[in-house]
Amino acid sequence: DSGVTQTPKHLITATGQRVTLRCSPRSGDLSVYWYQQSLDQGLQFLIQYYNGEERAKGNILERFSAQQFPDLHSELNLSSLELGDSALYFCASSVEHIGGANVLTFGAGSRLTVL
């Protein structure tokens, strides 16, 4: 157990729907990162939050949004879902907000299937 908790583990939904993925970071970590892992795109950085504030944006679609709450858990909202959004979504956490030698701790992921 890495200490990073993601729910749900599996989610099946239909095109056009909206889903919310939840992440609780490891105790003491203030930064949360979201990554998308798909067969054709590999591991893509989506967005980072640090202590409730957005810190960096990667290849995140406008249909996707995220936030980090005062208790430091984070949610990734995916709307108007398309078949191509089917992927494994990882949350990771770290102590620092700036990169450097900072090591990310990953959760087990949420597998989203859009039918």
Added chain:
Amino acid sequence: AQSVAQPEDQVNVAEGNPLTVKCTYSVSGNPYLFWYVQYPNRGLQFLLKYITGDNLVKGSYGFEAEFNKSQTSFHLKKPSALVSDSALYFCAVRGLSGSARQLTFGSGTQLTVLP
């Protein structure tokens, strides 16, 4: 923009033989380099990192990696492979400023250790 290349999608090695998983990178300035491993249905786990100093970095589970600045490579190695080492391995790079401070992952190399 920074990038990571893992030229081999698949590496097969016999148990007890040495293994090498290749990685080359492109980044402005001095890099921070990482190796992560992903077992089936699990999140990524940190193996080792290079920050500065000794070009040979030792990590978890007997793995090590050699940093070569002139060849911009950071190959993962292990002297004697185990069947339990079979997994998906990711190399990652982080630069020093701006968007480069986010971790950029390679496409992954599936390592299979044959008994």
